[in-house]
Amino acid sequence: MTINFFNVRKFYTKAALYKNVQLTKDRFPYLKRGSYSMVDSTDIEYFKNLLGVNNFVTGEEVKSYNEDWLKSVSGFSKYVLKPKTTEQVSTILKYCYKRGIAVCVQGGNTGLVGGSVPVFDEVILSISAMNSIISFNKLSGVLVCQAGCVLENLMNYVQNEGFIMPFDLGAKGTCQIGGNLATNAGGLRLIKYGSLQGSVLGLQAVLADGQILDCLNTLKKDNTGYHLKHLFIGSEGTLGVITKVAIQCPNSPKFVNVSFIGLESFEKVLSFFSLVRKEFSASLSSFELMDAVAIKSVQKNIGIKCPINDNLKFYVLVELSSDNNYISHSIQEFLEKALDEELILDATVADQPSLIKNLWKIRENIPESLLRYGYVYKYDITLPHELFYEIVPEIRKRLKNLDVKAVCGYGHLGDGNLHLNVATIEHNVEIASAIEPYVYEWTSKYKGSISAEHGIGFLKSKYLKYSKSNLEIDLMKKLKNTIDPKKILNPYKIFPQDEIN
Amino acid sequence: MARVLVGVKRVIDYAVKIRVKPDKSGVVTDGVKHGLNPFDEIAIEEAVRLKEKKIASEVIAVSCGISQAQESLRTALAMGADRAVHVEVPQAQYDTLLPLHVSKMLARVAVDEKADIIIVGKQAIDDDSNQTAQMTAALLGWPQATFASEVTVADGNVLVKREVDGGLETVKVKLPAVISADLRLNEPRYATLPNIMKAKKKPIKKLTAADVDVDLAPRQQVLSVEDPPIRQAGSVVPDVDTLITKLKEKGHL
Numbered sequence: 001m002t003i004n005f006f007n008v009r010k011f012y013t014k015a016a017l018y019k020n021v022q023l024t025k026d027r028f029p030y031l032k033r034g035s036y037s038m039v040d041s042t043d044i045e046y047f048k049n050l051l052g053v054n055n056f057v058t059g060e061e062v063k064s065y066n067e068d069w070l071k072s073v074s075g076f077s078k079y080v081l082k083p084k085t086t087e088q089v090s091t092i093l094k095y096c097y098k099r100g101i102a103v104c105v106q107g108g109n110t111g112l113v114g115g116s117v118p119v120f121d122e123v124i125l126s127i128s129a130m131n132s133i134i135s136f137n138k139l140s141g142v143l144v145c146q147a148g149c150v151l152e153n154l155m156n157y158v159q160n161e162g163f164i165m166p167f168d169l170g171a172k173g174t175c176q177i178g179g180n181l182a183t184n185a186g187g188l189r190l191i192k193y194g195s196l197q198g199s200v201l202g203l204q205a206v207l208a209d210g211q212i213l214d215c216l217n218t219l220k221k222d223n224t225g226y227h228l229k230h231l232f233i234g235s236e237g238t239l240g241v242i243t244k245v246a247i248q249c250p251n252s253p254k255f256v257n258v259s260f261i262g263l264e265s266f267e268k269v270l271s272f273f274s275l276v277r278k279e280f281s282a283s284l285s286s287f288e289l290m291d292a293v294a295i296k297s298v299q300k301n302i303g304i305k306c307p308i309n310d311n312l313k314f315y316v317l318v319e320l321s322s323d324n325n326y327i328s329h330s331i332q333e334f335l336e337k338a339l340d341e342e343l344i345l346d347a348t349v350a351d352q353p354s355l356i357k358n359l360w361k362i363r364e365n366i367p368e369s370l371l372r373y374g375y376v377y378k379y380d381i382t383l384p385h386e387l388f389y390e391i392v393p394e395i396r397k398r399l400k401n402l403d404v405k406a407v408c409g410y411g412h413l414g415d416g417n418l419h420l421n422v423a424t425i426e427h428n429v430e431i432a433s434a435i436e437p438y439v440y441e442w443t444s445k446y447k448g449s450i451s452a453e454h455g456i457g458f459l460k461s462k463y464l465k466y467s468k469s470n471l472e473i474d475l476m477k478k479l480k481n482t483i484d485p486k487k488i489l490n491p492y493k494i495f496p497q498d499e500i501n
Numbered sequence: 502m503a504r505v506l507v508g509v510k511r512v513i514d515y516a517v518k519i520r521v522k523p524d525k526s527g528v529v530t531d532g533v534k535h536g537l538n539p540f541d542e543i544a545i546e547e548a549v550r551l552k553e554k555k556i557a558s559e560v561i562a563v564s565c566g567i568s569q570a571q572e573s574l575r576t577a578l579a580m581g582a583d584r585a586v587h588v589e590v591p592q593a594q595y596d597t598l599l600p601l602h603v604s605k606m607l608a609r610v611a612v613d614e615k616a617d618i619i620i621v622g623k624q625a626i627d628d629d630s631n632q633t634a635q636m637t638a639a640l641l642g643w644p645q646a647t648f649a650s651e652v653t654v655a656d657g658n659v660l661v662k663r664e665v666d667g668g669l670e671t672v673k674v675k676l677p678a679v680i681s682a683d684l685r686l687n688e689p690r691y692a693t694l695p696n697i698m699k700a701k702k703k704p705i706k707k708l709t710a711a712d713v714d715v716d717l718a719p720r721q722q723v724l725s726v727e728d729p730p731i732r733q734a735g736s737v738v739p740d741v742d743t744l745i746t747k748l749k750e751k752g753h754l
């Protein structure tokens with residue numbers, strides 16, 4: 001039977017609102033276009049011949065490639081190139097390098113820091129046509145694929161073989177594995193399976209001048225010289241174009257259990273977290289926090305109802321995965337005790353796949369629900385657990401008299417990673433300056449990171465200095481200039497413009 | 502006030518990929534996650550809402566099935582049913598159980614429990630029979646209002662809105678009556694832990710088919726259960742003209 005129960009739609013995310021996004025160059029008038037060549041008719045002919053008309057996009061269709069998911073920045077590029085093979089990427093870059101044409105690398109365009117779209121008229125190199133799975137080794141669990149494979153497709157593919165991807169994020173229906181590597185995406189399962197730096201075994205990348213760098217190792221262990229692959233993980237398209245990926249997939253856990261829990265204070269959330277970790281450390285695969293404002297936003301703007309009492313201050317989603325079917329029983333007992341002791345106030349527990357999906361949907365829909373208000377200021381910070389939530393009421397206080405729709409905190413509490421989001425109807429300079437640089441100074445003061453998992457991209461480049469020392473930034477620039485001396489790859493990203501040029 | 506009987510069935514969770522047994526005698530159920538039939542969840546929700554509106558005095562959940570059917574009854578109790586009846590059917594007989602058997606058991610339980618309204622899901626998502634409500638009504642000689650998307654009870658009558666091809670149809674039936682729940686009737690609540698804890702104290706009465714005088718002898722023989730044919734991979738065409746040419750070539754236009 002094919003009936004769609006309630007909200008069992010496939011999670012697919014696209015920039016939600018159709019409104020005109022102000023051009024980045026107008027929003028930030030002090031920016032100067034680098035002295036890159038303009039694309040001329042000879043270049044167009046060259047690209048068309050190389051890729052064929054279907055993989056050379058121009059005209060109206062380019063608009064969606066110019067604007068980011070948050071609708072916060074927009075370039076005005078006229079051309080999108082969609083290569084299918086590493087060799088085509090190499091040919092394109094060799095040509096652009098020679099001609100001095102700037103290139104913006106784009107995956108699924110779900111990045112949240114304005115890194116995936118051009119700032120001016122950079123040619124967009126979209127990886128989306130590079131979407132073949134190359135091999136899967138059932139013995140080692142190693143998946144090798146092209147960089148443009150959509151994460152959810154990979155998840156479904158390895159699931160059929162009895163494996164899972166070692167990471168998961170709300171943007172899975174659209175984001176690509178190459179983009180995930182380029183941003184060193186963290187996501188919902190990091191607490192159990194670690195970061196991409198651990199699970200990525202190898203990658204292939206094309207350098208700015210077109211050389212193909214093959215680090216496509218599929219072995220778990222390889223200590224021969226510098227680990228160059230790590231340079232590209234988190235490089236946000238500035239050092240090379242990732243074209244292939246080899247990643248280690250764990251076996252699917254036999255039993256998964258998700259509980260959705262309501263609590264009355266952040267202190268209780270922390271005590272509860274510490275108890276859960278003590279009791280279930282080996283099987284804890286997610287510990288996500290959502291505050292009341294985040295839950296209200298999903299209820300109101302997406303129409304998903306809260307599964308438990310919707311009048312509580314904090315909610316957490318706990319996922320356990322294990323090969324021992326006892327987890328369902330033990331978590332239920334554990335939660336019953338927590339209820340009796342009033343550590344938690346309400347809860348629901350699910351081990352049925354359909355219910356598990358529905359509970360996850362609430363957490364996964366928070367970013368999209370906030371965007372429905374119009375505009376979202378996003379801060380993705382790591383903080384020590386004790387200070388994790390303190391910044392949220394602090395910001396609420398600062399914005400008290402301004403026209404703000406929602407100030408909420410949610411995120412990967414298990415990893416100390418908070419998403420502080422402020423939703424408004426539209427971008428407003430007064431609101432922006434009430435939050436920034438205050439939030440970065442605050443984070444820096446407590447030795448937190450100003451970008452835990454989303455990267456620096458374009459929007460945060462001014463604030464890199466809050467998390468990195470001068471020497472670090474200096475060395476990073478030296479690396480950039482060595483690998484891409486003409487700076488054609490993703491210009492204006494990571495480093496503030498005046499510093500790189 | 503009315504007493505409401507709700508039929509619930511334990512089925513394979515709809516998000517699980519169904520696998521046919523190698524000997525083609527049925528589908529694999531061992532080690533596969535089960536849950537309440539989604540239409541039955543809707544039926545329970547509606548019954549519980551009738552109770553919350555003080556139209557129903559009591560909600561009784563009934564399941565005819567193997568011993569694990571009690572898990573589904575526990576969920577129904579956690580959602581707000583007052584008590585439950587489990588007509589236990591051993592695995593061998595459960596494998597050949599038909600909607601007619603279930604209807605006979607439901608009808609008898611309804612009489613014994615003095616129910617005024619029976620609500621069941623319009624179909625179970627495993628066998629897709631869509632027969633239980635209708636046959637139960639016939640066996641009892643009660644009116645039926647199937648595929649309900651809205652239920653209003655007043656003055657011994659039930660008004661039921663049902664989605665039909667042309668739009669919405671409203672039928673009026675006199676109590677006692679049988680109603681079957683469609684997808685848009687309501688959005689069922691979750692069974693929360695505090696309610697699951699409370700539900701542990703609610704009684705489940707156990708019966709056998711013999712207790713309700715129903716003969717479970719099979720009336721059908723399953724010859725073979727097969728996977729649906731695998732769809733051939735599609736291909737992407739560059740433009741509309743090619744699409745039309747291809748459709749013509751294959752004789753579809």
Ligand SMILES: Cc1cc2nc3c(=O)[nH]c(=O)nc-3n(C[C@H](O)[C@H](O)[C@H](O)COP(=O)(O)OP(=O)(O)OC[C@H]3O[C@@H](n4cnc5c(N)ncnc54)[C@H](O)[C@@H]3O)c2cc1C
Pocket residue numbers: 013069104105106107108109110111112115116127147148168169170171174175176177178179180181182183184185186187188236237238240241242243364367368453454457490493
């Ligand atoms: C709803 C939602 C939920 C999210 N949840 C999380 C989360 O839980 N955790 C998390 O870490 N992030 C999260 N993100 C942000 C996250 O960074 C991106 O979703 C994802 O990792 C980016 O992948 P993408 O393919 O969309 O890359 P894009 O947005 O296209 O690009 C991101 C950056 O990578 C570069 N890039 C892309 N592809 C390549 C390539 N092949 N080679 C070189 N550079 C490339 C781009 O130039 C850009 O700088 C979320 C985003 C959304 C919209």
Ligand SMILES: Cc1cc2nc3c(=O)[nH]c(=O)nc-3n(C[C@H](O)[C@H](O)[C@H](O)COP(=O)(O)OP(=O)(O)OC[C@H]3O[C@@H](n4cnc5c(N)ncnc54)[C@H](O)[C@@H]3O)c2cc1C
Pocket residue numbers: none
């Ligand atoms: C009995 C035995 C068992 C072993 N088992 C394993 C094993 O199971 N797995 C495995 O991976 N290896 C194993 N090894 C080898 C392993 O590499 C070393 O034992 C260990 O990691 C090196 O540490 P060390 O302090 O002795 O470094 P050293 O031997 O002193 O130096 C090793 C290298 O590191 C450099 N180095 C040392 N200290 C620093 C520093 N502070 N900063 C920068 N560079 C530095 C040195 O210049 C040198 O290049 C084994 C060795 C032995 C003798």
